[in-house]
Amino acid sequence: MISVATSFRKLLAYGPAVMVSVLLTFMVGSVLPPLVGLGVFVAGLVVMVALLLGAGEDLAVKVLCRGRHLSPAEVEALAPAVAMLCQRGVPMGTLRLRVQPAAIPIGAFGAGRRTVVVTAGLVGAVRDNQLPVDQAAAVLGHGAGVVLSGAVRSDLALEFWTLPWQLVRAFGSALAAPFRRLPLIGLAWKGRFLVALVAAVQAVMADQGAVAVVLVVGCALTYLVGFWERAWVATVRDIGDAQVLQSGLGEALSRFLLRCSSSPQTHERVHALSGPARRPRLALVTSAS
Numbered sequence: 008m009i010s011v012a013t014s015f016r017k018l019l020a021y022g023p024a025v026m027v028s029v030l031l032t033f034m035v036g037s038v039l040p041p042l043v044g045l046g047v048f049v050a051g052l053v054v055m056v057a058l059l060l061g062a063g064e065d066l067a068v069k070v071l072c073r074g075r076h077l078s079p080a081e082v083e084a085l086a087p088a089v090a091m092l093c094q095r096g097v098p099m100g101t102l103r104l105r106v107q108p109a110a111i112p113i114g115a116f117g118a119g120r121r122t123v124v125v126t127a128g129l130v131g132a133v134r135d136n137q138l139p140v141d142q143a144a145a146v147l148g149h150g151a152g153v154v155l156s157g158a159v160r161s162d163l164a165l166e167f168w169t170l171p172w173q174l175v176r177a178f179g180s181a182l183a184a185p186f187r188r189l190p191l192i193g194l195a196w197k198g199r200f201l202v203a204l205v206a207a208v209q210a211v212m213a214d215q216g217a218v219a220v221v222l223v224v225g226c227a228l229t230y231l232v233g234f235w236e237r238a239w240v241a242t243v244r245d246i247g248d249a250q251v252l253q254s255g256l257g258e259a260l261s262r263f264l265l266r267c268s269s270s271p272q273t274h275e276r277v278h279a280l281s282g283p284a285r286r287p288r289l290a291l292v293t294s295a296s
Contacts, residue, residue, distance in 0.1 A: 074105030115150035152250020
């Protein structure tokens with residue numbers, strides 16, 4: 008059972024996307040014939056509730072996460088890592104493994120109630136003997152630990168419901184891409200709070216208080232949404248790290264992380280996984296006469 012603090016972080020991370028998606032759904036539904044719009048909305052609710060209850064998880068993973076069943080060769084490649092996790096008390100038999108065939112980086116993540124999605128990069132690294140079994144088990148155990156903790160049991164439903172927000176966000180990002188390198192555009196974006204504040208003051212002076220509130224809140228959300236999303240990603244990462252540490256594979260995960268990055272953030276994470284370095288105790292050595 009996840010804690011209240013963890014649930015609150017998830018609410019902050021997904022809340023704005025859920026609200027925007029509901030608004031976009033109503034906007035699109037308003038231009039459709041009444042029965043069609045109502046049907047689309049009700050169908051979306053039914054699918055989301057089904058995913059929340061755990062139904063259709065395999066199909067959702069295939070569509071939303073692009074995860075397919077492992078081939079016999081892939082199952083054989085991951086078998087030693089899975090066996091190591093089972094020996095260390097991780098109930099891998101209750102979970103289902105899926106693979107992202109187009110994902111090159113080495114990784115694994117949890118999806119829904121029972122699914123761990125591994126990347127093709129992880130399978131390939133294990134198959135080519137580029138990744139030791141204990142490190143592969145640690146990476147796989149991280150994703151399994153997140154699933155077993157219950158932290159991502161509603162993620163598939165939320166990913167489905169926020170598809171309108173994701174589409175709008177991707178479209179906006181694609182439109183803004185050509186302008187990101189322009190100095191004035193970048194400076195205006197960095198100083199967007201001042202621009203919004205000036206516009207809000209002008210709205211107040213024009214007796215448009217509601218407009219001022221919308222401007223300030225909207226601008227604040229451009230800062231907060233990214234912060235909340237990063238905080239949730241960090242929370243999921245810490246949950247997985249704790250599960251790996253509990254299974255006794257903290258050192259293996261530390262070695263894997265140091266292979267991938269040497270940033271200060273990675274060293275802080277490794278320190279949490281491995282603990283402070285053990286230093287020899289000083290003692291007085293006397294010689295026998």
